[in-house]
Amino acid sequence: MTTPFYVSPQQAMADRAEYARKGIARGRSVVVLQYADGIVFVAENPSRALHKVSEIYDRIAFAAVGKYNEFENLRIGGVRYADLRGYTYDREDVTARGLANVYAQTLGTIFSSAAEKPYEVELIVAEVGEGPEDDQIYRLPHDGSIVDEHGSVAVGGNADQISTYLDQRHRDGMTLAEALKLAVDSLSRDNNGGERSLTAEQLEVAVLDRNRPQKRKFKRVLGGQLSRLLESGEGAADSEASSDGDGAEESTSESED
């Protein structure tokens, strides 16, 4: 039998990270934005049955990119964790911070365990607060680190470019229609600078709406409501374009559809 080649720990971890990143980069992106009344999740996802965005608990939602079976597993684990915690203590004691920690530990352990293949997923856990300043958004990369995000965040294939685009244009107190329009604009940009147009059928949209009277704040935005929001967002952007030079680029790109 031949002796196995020596692989330095640095190299081994770099390989694993490379493997996970490549898997994640193959998928379409998900963006999460704060708006005046809550947090909006927008994913490019033609499937109506396999979700990338889901409810975890009263004020907490989950978004993921990467390998479906892996993040679906983590999602169900998160629902179980949240429901068990709420049942053992109280509904108020379930927090996004706690959940993000558990996810980070889980992803981190799997990433550094030689016996398991690293998960090819990147997660977002968000919790809507009483006011915009209480909102929490955590991004969880494949290796078990946690990044505390504010305003806007993107994960998935084209995340870096989309994040830059969002950072430049996102501002506090946007309406849902404006935030949705910005999200769709950011998703429809290809990595080589081209534009695609995304229709309501290709989008999965959900919100954590702090003004929702029910205790469960998560709501999917579907069908007619989504089309209306997309249209009203375009209308707002057009009227903005006349006063704001920055908006001109968006309004021309939208005129094609």
Next chain:
Amino acid sequence: MEANTRSTGRLPSAFLTPGSSSFMDFLGEHSPELLPGNRPLPPVQGAIEAPHGTTIVAVSFPGGVVLAGDRRATMGNVIAQRDIEKVFPADEYSAVGIAGTAGIAVEMVKLFQLELEHFEKVEGTVLSLEGKANRLSTMIRGNLGMAMQGLAVVPLFAGWDVDREKGRIFSYDVTGGRSEERGFAATGSGSMFARGALKKLYRQDLTEEQAATAVLQALYDAADDDSATGGPDLARRIYPIITSITEDGFKRFGEDEVSELARAIHERRLEEPDGPRAALL
């Protein structure tokens, strides 16, 4: 109990095992001691003294179903609580009212609500009304050991069947046997009197408000003849809880609405203490 019981802090494998969408099944696997039915019972002589909730009534009407309960909890011959709440939303399209040992019943409702919510979140779709009613059956069956020691829970389950587009009522016995009721139903110690009243008051073409009046009348009659059922307490402003489930989902009647109805009934009863009279033939 906590997820972080291991040194690594990662989710234990039970959390990540694919399979069941049932929270109760998950509890049974991961922390069985949290399941109400799984606790070992110490042998006791005679019945345990604990607060008991009493009468729950339900009436269906063409657009949905009304479920209501009185506010009294008793412990032997003592009134343990005057303003206990015994009617709860189970999810958006169903509600459950409980008669029996209050502590166990409230825990059962909490777990039942969670069971429905958990399924909804994991599967991305809601259980059928029959499915929900069957889950409740299972939970009552799990409580049989306690029931035999006098700690029974006997709920009434009502909901809007989204597929069949009508309100439906399910009643249970202590062994978890369930049966669908037509028109109206009652459970708890005052249920005989409430059912008698509803028999004379029920019509198939009730409106939501008439159905609410009918359940209030029935609870009034139950309180009249059963010492464990509380009537509307006008002095303390404690009124029965009335809920309705229609196509628009679960709704609890506001205190103003109930107080208005209860006062109107009370006024009429000052003239006719036995309530409305039905035709003889």
